[in-house]
Amino acid sequence: MPAPLASVRPLAAGQAIDAHRHDEHQIHYAGRGVLTVTTGAGTWIAPGNRALWVPAGTVHAHRAHGALDLHTIGLPASVNPLGLDVPAALTVGPLLRELILACTRDQPPAAEAELPPETERLRAVLLDQLRTSPRGPMHLPMPADPRLAAVCALLHDDPADDRTLAAFGARAGAGERTLSRLFRAELGMTFPQWRTQLRLYHALVLLSEGTSVTTVARRCGWSSPSAFIDVFRRAFGHTPGTHLRD
Known part of the structure:
Protein backbone atom coordinates (compact mmCIF):
# COMPACT_ATOMS: atom_id res chain seq x y z
CA MET A 1 0.00 0.00 0.00
CA PRO A 2 1.21 3.62 -0.45
CA ALA A 3 2.94 4.92 2.65
CA PRO A 4 0.90 7.48 4.61
CA LEU A 5 2.74 10.41 6.14
CA ALA A 6 5.00 9.60 9.08
CA SER A 7 7.71 11.93 10.28
CA VAL A 8 9.66 13.32 13.21
CA ARG A 9 10.39 17.04 13.25
CA PRO A 10 12.43 18.95 15.83
CA LEU A 11 10.94 22.28 16.93
CA ALA A 12 12.68 24.90 19.04
CA ALA A 13 11.06 26.08 22.27
CA GLY A 14 8.24 28.46 21.40
CA GLN A 15 8.27 27.57 17.71
CA ALA A 16 4.83 27.42 16.12
CA ILE A 17 3.28 25.86 13.02
CA ASP A 18 0.51 28.08 11.69
CA ALA A 19 -3.07 26.91 11.23
CA HIS A 20 -3.49 24.33 8.47
CA ARG A 21 -5.45 21.19 7.61
CA HIS A 22 -4.82 17.73 6.16
CA ASP A 23 -6.91 15.31 4.13
CA GLU A 24 -5.79 12.48 6.42
CA HIS A 25 -6.16 11.77 10.13
CA GLN A 26 -3.05 12.49 12.17
CA ILE A 27 -1.56 11.32 15.44
CA HIS A 28 0.86 13.79 17.05
CA TYR A 29 3.23 12.82 19.83
CA ALA A 30 5.92 14.77 21.69
CA GLY A 31 8.90 12.47 22.04
CA ARG A 32 10.56 15.35 23.88
CA GLY A 33 9.03 18.54 25.25
CA VAL A 34 5.34 19.45 25.43
CA LEU A 35 3.06 19.97 22.42
CA THR A 36 -0.09 22.05 22.16
CA VAL A 37 -2.55 21.81 19.29
CA THR A 38 -5.18 24.53 18.95
CA THR A 39 -8.39 24.39 16.92
CA GLY A 40 -11.52 26.51 16.89
CA ALA A 41 -12.83 24.36 19.77
CA GLY A 42 -9.93 25.02 22.12
CA THR A 43 -6.47 23.72 22.91
CA TRP A 44 -5.18 20.21 23.53
CA ILE A 45 -1.89 19.70 25.36
CA ALA A 46 0.31 16.63 25.22
CA PRO A 47 3.16 15.82 27.60
CA GLY A 48 5.16 12.65 27.05
CA ASN A 49 2.39 10.27 28.15
CA ARG A 50 -0.26 11.67 25.83
CA ALA A 51 -0.75 11.71 22.07
CA LEU A 52 -3.16 13.94 20.15
CA TRP A 53 -5.64 12.71 17.57
CA VAL A 54 -6.47 15.29 14.87
CA PRO A 55 -9.19 14.12 12.44
CA ALA A 56 -8.96 14.72 8.71
CA GLY A 57 -10.03 18.20 7.67
CA THR A 58 -9.55 19.79 11.10
CA VAL A 59 -7.90 23.20 10.95
CA HIS A 60 -5.23 23.22 13.65
CA ALA A 61 -2.01 24.92 14.74
CA HIS A 62 0.95 23.59 16.75
CA ARG A 63 3.23 25.14 19.35
CA ALA A 64 6.31 23.69 21.04
CA HIS A 65 6.88 24.20 24.76
CA GLY A 66 10.46 23.36 25.49
CA ALA A 67 12.62 21.77 22.79
CA LEU A 68 10.20 19.44 21.00
CA ASP A 69 10.50 16.32 18.88
CA LEU A 70 7.19 16.22 17.00
CA HIS A 71 6.32 12.71 15.84
CA THR A 72 3.45 12.58 13.34
CA ILE A 73 1.70 9.56 11.87
CA GLY A 74 -0.92 9.96 9.16
CA LEU A 75 -3.81 7.60 8.52
CA PRO A 76 -6.07 7.62 5.46
CA ALA A 77 -9.43 9.29 6.06
CA SER A 78 -11.06 5.89 5.58
CA VAL A 79 -9.07 4.43 8.52
CA ASN A 80 -10.38 5.72 11.85
CA PRO A 81 -9.49 3.32 14.69
CA LEU A 82 -10.96 5.67 17.29
CA GLY A 83 -14.23 6.36 15.49
CA LEU A 84 -13.77 10.06 16.36
CA ASP A 85 -14.38 13.08 14.17
CA VAL A 86 -13.17 15.54 16.82
CA PRO A 87 -9.67 15.97 18.33
CA ALA A 88 -8.80 13.97 21.42
CA ALA A 89 -5.91 13.32 23.80
CA LEU A 90 -4.93 9.67 24.20
CA THR A 91 -3.00 8.02 27.00
CA VAL A 92 0.33 6.67 25.76
CA GLY A 93 1.71 3.64 27.56
CA PRO A 94 5.20 2.18 27.01
CA LEU A 95 4.15 -0.05 24.09
CA LEU A 96 2.24 2.67 22.22
CA ARG A 97 5.15 5.07 22.74
CA GLU A 98 7.62 2.62 21.21
CA LEU A 99 5.28 1.92 18.30
CA ILE A 100 4.95 5.65 17.52
CA LEU A 101 8.72 6.12 17.70
CA ALA A 102 9.35 3.07 15.51
CA CYS A 103 6.78 4.09 12.89
CA THR A 104 8.31 7.57 12.56
CA ARG A 105 11.97 6.58 12.80
CA ASP A 106 12.63 4.96 9.40
CA GLN A 107 10.48 6.08 6.50
CA PRO A 108 10.49 5.38 2.76
CA PRO A 109 12.10 8.23 0.75
CA ALA A 110 8.82 9.17 -0.97
CA ALA A 111 5.18 9.24 0.08
CA GLU A 112 4.29 6.94 -2.79
CA ALA A 113 6.78 4.26 -1.74
CA GLU A 114 5.50 0.91 -0.54
CA LEU A 115 5.69 0.24 3.18
CA PRO A 116 8.01 -2.65 4.01
CA PRO A 117 6.24 -5.67 5.56
CA GLU A 118 7.70 -5.05 9.02
CA THR A 119 6.36 -1.48 9.02
CA GLU A 120 2.93 -2.74 7.91
CA ARG A 121 2.95 -5.08 10.89
CA LEU A 122 4.00 -2.31 13.26
CA ARG A 123 1.16 -0.11 12.00
CA ALA A 124 -1.34 -2.92 12.49
CA VAL A 125 -0.30 -3.24 16.14
CA LEU A 126 -0.36 0.56 16.45
CA LEU A 127 -3.98 0.65 15.27
CA ASP A 128 -4.90 -2.02 17.81
CA GLN A 129 -3.27 0.00 20.58
CA LEU A 130 -5.06 3.19 19.50
CA ARG A 131 -8.43 1.43 19.58
CA THR A 132 -7.98 0.61 23.27
CA SER A 133 -6.09 3.73 24.37
CA PRO A 134 -7.92 5.61 27.15
CA ARG A 135 -8.78 9.23 26.48
CA GLY A 136 -6.89 11.74 28.62
CA PRO A 137 -8.43 14.96 30.05
CA MET A 138 -6.09 17.24 28.13
CA HIS A 139 -8.59 19.48 26.37
CA LEU A 140 -8.88 23.10 27.40
CA PRO A 141 -12.07 24.30 25.65
Missing part, protein backbone atom coordinates in the same frame (compact mmCIF):
# COMPACT_ATOMS: atom_id res chain seq x y z
CA MET A 142 -12.58 27.98 24.95
CA PRO A 143 -15.95 29.76 24.98
CA ALA A 144 -17.86 31.76 22.40
CA ASP A 145 -19.95 33.86 24.80
CA PRO A 146 -18.08 37.17 25.32
CA ARG A 147 -18.83 37.28 29.06
CA LEU A 148 -17.44 33.80 29.59
CA ALA A 149 -14.52 34.56 27.28
CA ALA A 150 -13.66 37.58 29.43
CA VAL A 151 -13.52 35.44 32.57
CA CYS A 152 -11.38 32.79 30.85
CA ALA A 153 -9.01 35.47 29.56
CA LEU A 154 -8.48 36.84 33.06
CA LEU A 155 -7.51 33.39 34.28
CA HIS A 156 -5.26 32.78 31.30
CA ASP A 157 -3.42 35.97 32.22
CA ASP A 158 -3.08 34.88 35.86
CA PRO A 159 -3.95 31.23 36.61
CA ALA A 160 -3.14 31.86 40.29
CA ASP A 161 -6.05 34.32 40.57
CA ASP A 162 -8.24 32.70 43.23
CA ARG A 163 -11.26 35.00 43.08
CA THR A 164 -14.70 33.45 43.14
CA LEU A 165 -16.85 33.10 40.05
CA ALA A 166 -19.09 35.85 41.44
CA ALA A 167 -16.10 38.19 41.64
CA PHE A 168 -15.08 37.37 38.09
CA GLY A 169 -18.67 37.91 37.00
CA ALA A 170 -18.61 41.41 38.44
CA ARG A 171 -15.67 42.17 36.12
CA ALA A 172 -17.30 40.50 33.12
CA GLY A 173 -20.80 41.95 33.57
CA ALA A 174 -22.57 38.66 34.28
CA GLY A 175 -24.02 37.02 37.37
CA GLU A 176 -22.58 33.93 39.01
CA ARG A 177 -25.53 31.74 38.05
CA THR A 178 -25.33 32.84 34.42
CA LEU A 179 -21.62 32.13 34.23
CA SER A 180 -22.00 28.79 35.98
CA ARG A 181 -24.63 27.78 33.42
CA LEU A 182 -22.40 28.94 30.57
CA PHE A 183 -19.42 26.94 31.83
CA ARG A 184 -21.50 23.77 31.72
CA ALA A 185 -23.28 24.55 28.46
CA GLU A 186 -20.30 25.82 26.43
CA LEU A 187 -17.31 24.12 28.02
CA GLY A 188 -18.84 20.94 29.37
CA MET A 189 -17.42 21.37 32.86
CA THR A 190 -17.86 23.40 36.02
CA PHE A 191 -15.88 26.54 36.78
CA PRO A 192 -13.60 24.75 39.31
CA GLN A 193 -12.99 21.93 36.84
CA TRP A 194 -12.07 24.34 34.05
CA ARG A 195 -9.80 26.38 36.32
CA THR A 196 -7.97 23.22 37.41
CA GLN A 197 -7.58 22.20 33.77
CA LEU A 198 -6.20 25.64 32.94
CA ARG A 199 -3.75 25.48 35.83
CA LEU A 200 -2.53 22.05 34.71
CA TYR A 201 -2.09 23.43 31.18
CA HIS A 202 0.05 26.30 32.46
CA ALA A 203 1.92 23.94 34.79
CA LEU A 204 2.95 21.70 31.88
CA VAL A 205 4.16 24.70 29.91
CA LEU A 206 6.21 26.02 32.85
CA LEU A 207 7.68 22.58 33.60
CA SER A 208 8.71 22.22 29.95
CA GLU A 209 10.67 25.47 30.39
CA GLY A 210 12.56 24.05 33.38
CA THR A 211 10.65 25.94 36.08
CA SER A 212 10.92 24.37 39.54
CA VAL A 213 7.97 22.51 41.04
CA THR A 214 7.71 24.99 43.90
CA THR A 215 7.59 27.96 41.53
CA VAL A 216 5.07 26.25 39.25
CA ALA A 217 2.79 25.54 42.21
CA ARG A 218 2.89 29.17 43.29
CA ARG A 219 2.47 30.69 39.82
CA CYS A 220 -0.43 28.39 38.95
CA GLY A 221 -2.40 28.95 42.14
CA TRP A 222 -1.96 25.86 44.28
CA SER A 223 -1.82 26.43 48.02
CA SER A 224 1.36 24.38 48.39
CA PRO A 225 3.75 22.26 46.32
CA SER A 226 2.27 19.11 47.86
CA ALA A 227 -1.24 20.11 46.74
CA PHE A 228 0.08 20.70 43.22
CA ILE A 229 1.93 17.37 43.19
CA ASP A 230 -1.22 15.53 44.26
CA VAL A 231 -3.39 17.05 41.50
CA PHE A 232 -0.66 16.59 38.89
CA ARG A 233 -0.15 12.92 39.80
CA ARG A 234 -3.88 12.21 39.60
CA ALA A 235 -4.09 13.90 36.18
CA PHE A 236 -0.94 12.46 34.56
CA GLY A 237 -0.01 9.36 36.52
CA HIS A 238 3.39 10.67 37.65
CA THR A 239 4.80 13.52 39.70
CA PRO A 240 5.89 16.87 38.23
CA GLY A 241 9.41 16.11 39.42
CA THR A 242 9.42 13.00 37.23
CA HIS A 243 8.10 15.11 34.36
CA LEU A 244 11.00 17.55 34.79
CA ARG A 245 13.56 14.73 34.74
CA ASP A 246 12.01 13.24 31.58
